[in-house]
Amino acid sequence: xxxxxxxxxxxxxxxxxxxxxxxxxxxxxxxxxxxxxxxxxxxxxxxxxxxxxxxxxxxxxxxxxxxxxxxxxxxxxxxxxxxxxxxxxxxxxxxxxxxxxxxxxxxxxxxxxxxxxxxxxxxxxxxxxxxxxxxxxxxxxxxxxxxxxxxxxxxxxxxxxxxxxxxxxxxxxxxxxxxxxxxxxxxxxxxxxxxxxxxxxxxxxxxxxxxxxxxxxxxxxxxxxxxxxxxxxxxxxxxxxxxxxxxxxxxxxxxxxxxxxxxxxxxxxxxxxxxxxxxxxxxxxxxxxxxxxxxxxxxxxxxxxxxxxxxxxxxxxxxxxxxxxxxxxxxxxxxxxxxxxxxxxxxxxxxxxxxxxxxxxxxxxxxxxxxxxxxxxxxxxxxxxxxxxxxxxxxxxxxxxxxxxxxxxxxxxxxxxxxxxxxxxxx
Ligand code: S3P
Numbered sequence: 013x014x015x016x017x018x019x020x021x022x023x024x025x026x027x028x029x030x031x032x033x034x035x036x037x038x039x040x041x042x043x044x045x046x047x048x049x050x051x052x053x054x055x056x057x058x059x060x061x062x063x064x065x066x067x068x069x070x071x072x073x074x075x076x077x078x079x080x081x082x083x084x085x086x087x088x089x090x091x092x093x094x095x096x097x098x099x100x101x102x103x104x105x106x107x108x109x110x111x112x113x114x115x116x117x118x119x120x121x122x123x124x125x126x127x128x129x130x131x132x133x134x135x136x137x138x139x140x141x142x143x144x145x146x147x148x149x150x151x152x153x154x155x156x157x158x159x160x161x162x163x164x165x166x167x168x169x170x171x172x173x174x175x176x177x178x179x180x181x182x183x184x185x186x187x188x189x190x191x192x193x194x195x196x197x198x199x200x201x202x203x204x205x206x207x208x209x210x211x212x213x214x215x216x217x218x219x220x221x222x223x224x225x226x227x228x229x230x231x232x233x234x235x236x237x238x239x240x241x242x243x244x245x246x247x248x249x250x251x252x253x254x255x256x257x258x259x260x261x262x263x264x265x266x267x268x269x270x271x272x273x274x275x276x277x278x279x280x281x282x283x284x285x286x287x288x289x290x291x292x293x294x295x296x297x298x299x300x301x302x303x304x305x306x307x308x309x310x311x312x313x314x315x316x317x318x319x320x321x322x323x324x325x326x327x328x329x330x331x332x333x334x335x336x337x338x339x340x341x342x343x344x345x346x347x348x349x350x351x352x353x354x355x356x357x358x359x360x361x362x363x364x365x366x367x368x369x370x371x372x373x374x375x376x377x378x379x380x381x382x383x384x385x386x387x388x389x390x391x392x393x394x395x396x397x398x399x400x401x402x403x404x405x406x407x408x409x410x411x412x413x414x415x416x417x418x419x420x421x422x423x424x425x426x427x428x429x430x431x432x433x434x435x436x437x438x439x
Contacts, residue, residue: 023261023304024439026251026432028243030055031268032425033178033206034298036063036105038239040113041210042083043072043090044189047236052080054241058423059103066098066110070121087233088190093163094121100157102126102353102395102424105179107157108137109207112183114161115146116190123159128353128395130157137183140171144187166191168229171198175348176223176321178203185227189216194229203321204272209297210239242300243267246325246398247426249276252305253333253405254436256285261306262436266292269301275322277303279330283337284310309337312382317345324348328402331360334380335369335387335406343377353424354394363391363403367414390415397424404430408437 035055040063042049054060056077064074071092072085091113098114098121100107107123111134114121124130135155138148147162166187173180176199185207188195202223212218214237217228248264255262269289281287284307291301312334315323320343323330327349334341349356361378364371367389370381391403391414400416407414422429 021261023263023306024255024436025263025265026248026436027265028248028251028267029057029426029428030241031244032057032059032246033105033204034241034268035060036109037182037206037210038241039063039067039074039083040109040186041214041234041237043067043074043085044088044113044186045085045214045234045236046087048082048084049236050080050082050238052240054081055244055425057425057427058101059106059425062099062101062103063106063110066100066106069094069096069098070114070119088117091117091119093119097122097124100125100129102128104129104132107134108179108183109186111137111141111159111161112186113190115141115144115148115164116166116187118163118165118191120160120162123157123161125157133351134159136173136175136177136180140169140180140184141166141187143171144169144191144193166193168194170196173197173199176201176203177348178205178207181225182207185211185218185225188227189231189234192230195225195227197225199223201318201321202272204270206270206298213297237296239296242295242298244425245269245273245276245303248303249326249329250401250405250429251432251436252277252280252303253329254408254433255305256280256307256309256333257336257405257409258437259308260436260439261304263304264302266300267303269299269303271299272322274303275319276326276330277305279313279315279319279323280305280309283313284308309333312337312339312341314342320346320348325398328356328360328398329405331364331371331378331380332402332406335364335383336409338382341380341382344374345376347376349377352396354396354399356396356399359392359394359396359399363399366390366392367403367406367412387412387414391417393418393421395421397422397426401426401429404433408433
């Protein structure tokens with residue numbers, strides 16, 4: 013990894029808000045633990061607020077999100093049937109992880125979500141949970157919210173997941189922890205591994221070998237913990253992209269530098285940028301550190317299935333960066349993008365064309381052609397936060413005029429995004 017020391021301008025320091033995946037998990041694990049857990053730096057965004065509210069409806073007393081908060085809980089025994097719907101809003105992580113807990117704890121709940129989440133596939137968690145013995149009913153179309161889980165008793169499972177999905181893997185692990193049964197999950201390639209790292213750090217009998225995770229039966233009760241949520245590398249990615257487009261070097265505050273999360277930065281390096289990852293230890297098993305970026309993207313890149321899980325949420329942004337990278341960038345093996353907050357293959361390609369760039373849709377990815385022409389037009393986000401932010405960064409480039417239809421949708425993961433982008437632009 014190239015060193016940035018002593019080369020040119022001092023990098024701009026940017027603090028990155030708490031990691032979304034880790035924030036969901038910190039709240040969920042604090043709710044499953046016995047005692048008072050201390051959480052610092054929890055992301056206060058719409059998705060995490062959805063998880064907090066669902067946990068309240070399951071009987072856990074979760075205070076309002078604040079920079080330093082504590083959650084006092086009674087372990088699995090503190091969970092109750094949800095009398096009110098669990099409204100997961102836009103958040104797939106809330107719906108899928110909590111479905112594992114509700115099924116595992118042997119309680120009942122009805123899961124609902126917004127229009128986008130109500131189109132996203134839930135059978136990927138319902139199928140294995142049903143195989144474990146869960147009673148799950150979809151009220152409308154099979155596999156789509158609203159989804160009702162009724163009290164029942166689960167047995168162990170060995171599950172081979174057709175997709176690399178941390179949400180599926182986590183749902184099953186959490187079902188295993190709450191029902192105290194053994195779980196084996198095999199994935200085609202390893203998805204983000206926060207749940208297994210945190211559970212192992214809390215003493216759960218977890219074993220990881222390649223893309224196979226095993227939880228032994230009779231997981232002991234989880235005890236209270238303290239956790240500082242590191243910044244979100246997926247949020248940092250937008251500013252790294254801005255650093256490359258603007259030529260102004262940047263260094264982040266503490267973020268997760270988990271290898272299953274930072275594929276985006278490896279691709280930047282491959283495409284010619286200078287990137288350095290500076291490790292600073294671990295929090296509850298999660299590797300943390302700072303990331304510094306400078307330079308330009310000099311050559312188009314290709315990426316395929318093996319790498320996709322490590323940068324799945326950054327693909328819209330990589331597509332926007334590819335517009336300013338000489339040559340033809342090709343992404344394949346990313347059909348999962350169609351099951352995100354929007355169909356991110358169609359959304360990215362249509363919006364790139366709409367602002368005057370050349371892009372082609374593939375069944376499992378896209379091709380983007382680099383150009384230096386000014387980009388003008390309007391972007392339809394379909395309420396998808398990552399589409400808004402990816403095109404927002406491109407729109408900040410001098411000479412471009414890009415209108416984003418729903419800028420407020422960034423609230424899902426990064427409420428202060430536009431203010432921070434403006435601050436960087438003015439720096
Ligand atoms: C997440 C897992 C990923 C990711 C999402 C957050 C998580 O989804 O896209 O933003 O916190 O587990 P999948 O597990 O569906 O790939």
